[in-house]
Amino acid sequence: MRLPVSAHTDQPWRIHELTRDFRVEDVWAFRTPGAGPDDFPAMLAAMRAAGGPARQSAQFRFLWAARWKLGALFGWDKPEDGIAARVPSLRDRLPAGLRDDPGPESDEVPLTPVYELPAECARELANKTVHTVMHLGWSPAPNGDHELRMAVLVKPNGTFGRLYMAGIAPFRHLVVYPALTRQWERAWRDHGRAGREVPASVRDGEVTPVVGRRSVPPSLQALTSLPDFDYVDVFTIDTGANADATPERWARAMFGDVPSLAERFIWRGLLGLRLTRGRSADTVAGWRVTGRGEDWIRLAAASWFLSGNLVVRTTGGRTSLATFLRYERPVGRLAWRPLSAVHRRLVPGLLRDAAERIR
Known part of the structure; x- marks a missing residue:
């Protein structure tokens, strides 16, 4: 479910002090029925067990492959346009104690860990089009449970970056986020924590x-x-x-x-x-x-x-x-x-x- 930007900005998360020069592009909520305030690490473990794009629908995999083919064709994803090359990592803005433990790497998604805390984590990606951050936070839900919230924050690389983000918006909202919703919510159910106080x-x-x-x-x-x-x-x-x-x-x-x-x-x-x-x-x-x-x-x-x-x-x-x-x-x-x-x-x-x- 898509949420207003305030659903991210009103939360007391660490990411705000690192991304004052970024704009919030999307905020999305994922249902985790029966979840409590301390279940964020369990949710992350469930998501990792669910896998990445390779376990998504054929439609999602096609878009994913097409994006990287286009990136290779037009040179969007060259190393010189990435993290620590075109832009510094957000980890450089963290205190030393937090910078030393950013969280595990993943071979399935091209996102670099920034930090991982008991109730939030962040990963980043940079290329010729944008510097973007995916932030995951654990927040109280209206029904008394806790839910996973994802915010996508971006700093477009000039006019081309802004046009790129506008061009991919329909695909994010119609294919990518609904696919992530199915995968991550299923991961939570499979984790065995969704059976409390929820109609079958x-x-x-x-x-x-x-x-x-x-x-x-x-x-x-x-x-x-x-x-x-x-x-x-x-x-x-x-x-x-x-x-x-x-x-x-x-x-x-x-x-x-x-x-x-x-x-x-x-x-x-x-x-x-x-x-x-x-x-x-x-x-x-x-x-x-x-x-x-x-x-x-x-x-x-x-x-x-x-x-x-x-x-x-x-x-x-x-x-x-x-x-x-x-x-x-x-x-x-x-x-x-x-x-x-x-x-x-x-x-x-x-x-x-x-x-x-x-x-």
Whole structure:
């Protein structure tokens, strides 16, 4: 889950005194149900056991490999542009006692340890584009547990560095951070500490997908306002302790009142959907509410080449999100085909995050 910058800057972490000349690019939270204030070292051990990019999805591995291929092609990652060459290490800003124990190296990720403390750690990377820091901190969560927070801080190398960071932002938000979320949260569950005071449906994060008209129940198909549709999928999660939440509450927990940067990039930028602006009781993340019942709500949006419905239904102790699309022009099919794979990877995380927020 993406957090505001203040979720990082308001914490009393050591990293602040080292990075006054850096800007906070992203702040992300990872769920660690049942975690206590002293479990940060256990979380780090679980993350190391989970491995690096080699154990990620094919999509993540492709982006990872493509980035380093481009770096080799354009000379972004030469040693003379790295730590202790183009820029000094942040370790030089630390007192001697802390500088001598930065934490273990990793052969799987190109990040150099800066320091490791009982509740936070930092790693850095420099190349021709940026000097960046990945900070991990252990923070109290709203539900009384503790959670892992990751902040990415950057110092771009001139105009090219700023353009580079802007160019990779959609890939970070749509692919990289969701992939890290799945890997690190699974690492915590596998570590065996997630079983305390957490409903099984939320803890396990089981989401059931079905794709295609023949697989979707007719009762759910009847809720779309499209006269016909070309694409449909449904993802369902057991609601457990969240069974009393309304469909609208689930919809807002998934998408928010206004669309996020990643949602605007896909919905407006790639699909051209005409979304309303601002918060309203008649919209969810810019989609118009065009129908509702006791156990369902329907959202609608359209572009010149595609019309869509999002239907959220809560029934039988389960919550489902159905996506219906109608291609108004042939380009609609061409636009959605590559995006559908990204969509199907993101929806399970949306449902699990919504379940956590509602809980």
